[in-house]
Amino acid sequence: MNLFRSHVLVCAGAGCVSSGCLSTEAALIDEIAQLGLDREIKVIETGCIGTCDLGPVLVVYPEGIFYRNVTPTDAKEIAHEHLLKGRIVQRLLYRDPLTSQIVQTYGEMEFFNRQLRVALRNTGVINPEAIEEYIARDGYEALARVLTAWSREEVIATIKASELRGRGGAGFPTGLKWQFTAQAHSPVKYVVCNADEGDPGAFMDRSILEGDPHTVIEAMAIAGYAVGASQGYVYVRAEYPLAVKRLQHAINQARDYGFIGDNIFGTGFRFDLEIRVGAGAFVCGEETALIASIEGKRGEPRPRPPYPATKGLWGQPTLINNVETFANICPIILHGAQWYARIGTEKSKGTKVFAVAGNINNTGLVEVPMGITLRQLVFDVCGGIPGGKEFKAAQTGGPSGGCLTKEHLEISMEYESLLQAGSMMGSGGLIVMDEDACMVDMARFFLDFTRDESCGKCTPCRIGTKRMLEILDRITAGEGREGDIDALLVLAENIKSTSLCGLGQSAPNPVLSMLKQFRAEYEAHIYAQRCPAGVCQALLNFNIVPEKCRGCGLCARVCPTAAIKGKPKELYRIERQKCVKCGVCLEKCPFGAIVRA
Amino acid sequence: MKTVDELRKLREQVRDMTKLREGEQEVRIVVAMGTCGIAAGARETLNAMMQEVAARGLTGVSVTPVGCMGLCEREPLVEVNAHGGRTLYAHVNAEKARRIVCEHVEAGRVIEAWVTRN
Ligand SMILES: Cc1cc2nc3c(=O)[nH]c(=O)nc-3n(C[C@H](O)[C@H](O)[C@H](O)COP(=O)(O)O)c2cc1C
Numbered sequence: 001m002n003l004f005r006s007h008v009l010v011c012a013g014a015g016c017v018s019s020g021c022l023s024t025e026a027a028l029i030d031e032i033a034q035l036g037l038d039r040e041i042k043v044i045e046t047g048c049i050g051t052c053d054l055g056p057v058l059v060v061y062p063e064g065i066f067y068r069n070v071t072p073t074d075a076k077e078i079a080h081e082h083l084l085k086g087r088i089v090q091r092l093l094y095r096d097p098l099t100s101q102i103v104q105t106y107g108e109m110e111f112f113n114r115q116l117r118v119a120l121r122n123t124g125v126i127n128p129e130a131i132e133e134y135i136a137r138d139g140y141e142a143l144a145r146v147l148t149a150w151s152r153e154e155v156i157a158t159i160k161a162s163e164l165r166g167r168g169g170a171g172f173p174t175g176l177k178w179q180f181t182a183q184a185h186s187p188v189k190y191v192v193c194n195a196d197e198g199d200p201g202a203f204m205d206r207s208i209l210e211g212d213p214h215t216v217i218e219a220m221a222i223a224g225y226a227v228g229a230s231q232g233y234v235y236v237r238a239e240y241p242l243a244v245k246r247l248q249h250a251i252n253q254a255r256d257y258g259f260i261g262d263n264i265f266g267t268g269f270r271f272d273l274e275i276r277v278g279a280g281a282f283v284c285g286e287e288t289a290l291i292a293s294i295e296g297k298r299g300e301p302r303p304r305p306p307y308p309a310t311k312g313l314w315g316q317p318t319l320i321n322n323v324e325t326f327a328n329i330c331p332i333i334l335h336g337a338q339w340y341a342r343i344g345t346e347k348s349k350g351t352k353v354f355a356v357a358g359n360i361n362n363t364g365l366v367e368v369p370m371g372i373t374l375r376q377l378v379f380d381v382c383g384g385i386p387g388g389k390e391f392k393a394a395q396t397g398g399p400s401g402g403c404l405t406k407e408h409l410e411i412s413m414e415y416e417s418l419l420q421a422g423s424m425m426g427s428g429g430l431i432v433m434d435e436d437a438c439m440v441d442m443a444r445f446f447l448d449f450t451r452d453e454s455c456g457k458c459t460p461c462r463i464g465t466k467r468m469l470e471i472l473d474r475i476t477a478g479e480g481r482e483g484d485i486d487a488l489l490v491l492a493e494n495i496k497s498t499s500l501c502g503l504g505q506s507a508p509n510p511v512l513s514m515l516k517q518f519r520a521e522y523e524a525h526i527y528a529q530r531c532p533a534g535v536c537q538a539l540l541n542f543n544i545v546p547e548k549c550r551g552c553g554l555c556a557r558v559c560p561t562a563a564i565k566g567k568p569k570e571l572y573r574i575e576r577q578k579c580v581k582c583g584v585c586l587e588k589c590p591f592g593a594i595v596r597a
Numbered sequence: 598m599k600t601v602d603e604l605r606k607l608r609e610q611v612r613d614m615t616k617l618r619e620g621e622q623e624v625r626i627v628v629a630m631g632t633c634g635i636a637a638g639a640r641e642t643l644n645a646m647m648q649e650v651a652a653r654g655l656t657g658v659s660v661t662p663v664g665c666m667g668l669c670e671r672e673p674l675v676e677v678n679a680h681g682g683r684t685l686y687a688h689v690n691a692e693k694a695r696r697i698v699c700e701h702v703e704a705g706r707v708i709e710a711w712v713t714r715n
Contacts, residue, residue: 005660084635084662085662088664130614132607132614
């Protein structure tokens with residue numbers, strides 16, 4: 001085998017692909033060939049490295065030098081300077097957002113060295129399309145051990161002892177679910193992987209499938225052995241074409257190598273896997289709707305029980321787990337349940353992947369031990385809020401969850417404490433909001449999503465979410481009325497207690513938690529026609545402060561609707577009826593005489 | 598893939614594919630590759646080092662270029678970080694490079710005659 005002195009990893013997660021990493025990679029490969037270095041330097045496309053706002057990203061090994069925002073021209077410079085002459089290209093290094101210090105290597109970045117990567121252990125490190133790289137990092141060893149030396153009961157006992165809980169949202173103990181499915185009597189059973197990932201803003205499941213597809217395949221085969229299933233399905237949304245492509249490629253490779261198919265490792269065990277592509281409806285992530293969708297029916301939920309463990313796909317016992325849940329299985333088998341149970345907190349073991357977005361310096365994907373505080377996550381790992389702004393709130397659990405405020409900064413990020421705070425873990429989406437966010441508008445955004453995604457099967461969800469949205473629309477339009485808040489609360493309680501599935505049962509959560517934490521903001525909208533954060537257009541008014549206005553007339557000249565009237569050297573005025581609230585005058589006034597309120 | 602043994606054998610063969618990315622190497626060979634180094638033949642030195650490492654099947658060894666070390670008249674310069682020590686060799690041509698890999702890196706004997714000190 002040829003020895004490469006250097007590996008250059010090119011992050012090819014979907015985020016970096018959008019920021020142009022493929023042309024950067026092409027330029028790099030081209031320049032390496034031009035310099036005659038192609039037998040010394042290997043370029044490897046990996047899955048998501050996690051620093052999505054810094055893409056395209058390159059990591060050069062063995063030094064571990066981390067380059068960010070690399071254009072094709074930059075890539076040529078890196079080839080010339082660093083790869084040929086060993087001179088690190090300083091201007092392309094990362095700068096810590098808090099200290100402004102230049103950071104050379106991957107390992108020195110707070111963003112990485114505060115993480116503990118279990119589910120993401122290979123993501124961003126290996127080439128997801130090369131099964132050999134997965135094998136080199138102990139891939140398929142867990143399956144080999146389990147099939148040749150472990151009983152089904154031992155596998156289930158190990159997963160139970162690890163205290164792993166489902167990462168799809170509800171946090172149900174995974175080992176118990178495996179046990180229930182194993183105990184169901186039937187010659188035909190199924191294993192299903194839920195890769196629907198409908199929470200807007202969450203993308204850990206996509207990143208795992210794109211970056212380390214074999215870990216899901218291997219875990220599903222282990223699950224098949226444990227519960228007595230020989231067929232598996234991965235349900236992925238069609239909006240994830242790269243994940244589907246890499247997963248299909250991995251399934252084919254695994255089949256060629258005999259890791260799935262008939263008589264695996266000569267043990268007589270058979271397990272095979274197919275992908276089912278869903279059209280991308282939020283409700284299809286709900287397990288019974290997902291099963292209906294695989295069966296070719298409308299993606300609508302049905303009442304439980306019976307649970308899928310007893311009556312699932314085509315009426316047979318079915319184990320359904322989330323992608324990230326499966327990604328934890330092989331490390332647990334290889335390192336032991338005790339190793340895993342030592343990570344995290346008493347009731348929430350292991351790590352959790354968070355997709356961090358919003359007003360935050362490092363948007364991206366991070367995996368941290370359960371029990372990390374919100375403050376550590378937002379400020380230490382993700383570099384805090386940009387532009388010197390203040391932290392206002394963080395939404396966890398996406399459209400089913402709630403918000404955490406400044407008072408919650410010391411909260412331990414785990415299932416129970418988040419529920420207690422009126423939020424939830426959900427799939428691990430974390431949207432950070434700074435002082436400029438309007439909590440009525442945010443609640444409206446999430447409710448608009450759930451209203452749109454409601455499948456319509458049950459009335460409370462179909463009509464109730466619409467009624468709530470209408471009220472929020474009015475409030476943000478400045479037409480809020482006495483009694484609106486009470487009506488929201490009553491509707492919310494009714495929808496929660498009478499909806500058929502988790503979608504409706506959780507849809508009012510963002511409104512409830514934001515009302516609880518920021519009620520005064522709602523009242524300001526309704527009673528004072530004022531949006532304190534200055535977001536709701538209809539409630540904004542621009543005024544000229546007489547003491548500051550020098551009568552220069554610049555505002556009148558830049559106003560696109562000629563809404564500002566006055567004479568030079570005298571006080572100018574804004575005509576409310578004509579003003580379209582674009583804010584140009586405020587931006588241009590040299591004396592800060594225009595205010596928004 | 599029929600047996601577990603086959604899997605483990607294959608893993609041994611492919612281990613090196615990802616080893617470079619897994620933190621510290623036991624031996625780090627650094628070749629000064631500023632323009633001065635390249636002019637003095639550091640490319641050939643680097644290539645020879647890599648070929649020798651591969652030929653001997655050594656693992657846990659990295660060969661990396663670095664910029665000019667500032668001792669231009671003693672180029673090509675090679676620094677070997679191995680067995681707890683740090684050694685700087687001067688005027689390392691391809692031939693010397695191969696001997697350094699074989700005697701110092703593999704067998705652990707520093708070749709004193711070629712060592713340079715500032
Ligand atoms: C509206 C709704 C959407 C859901 N979306 C997802 C999803 O996208 N991915 C997922 O894994 N679980 C989703 N779930 C949870 C699943 O129903 C189920 O609990 C989960 O797949 C079980 O896997 P786990 O035990 O590994 O978490 C959703 C639930 C509801 C009610």
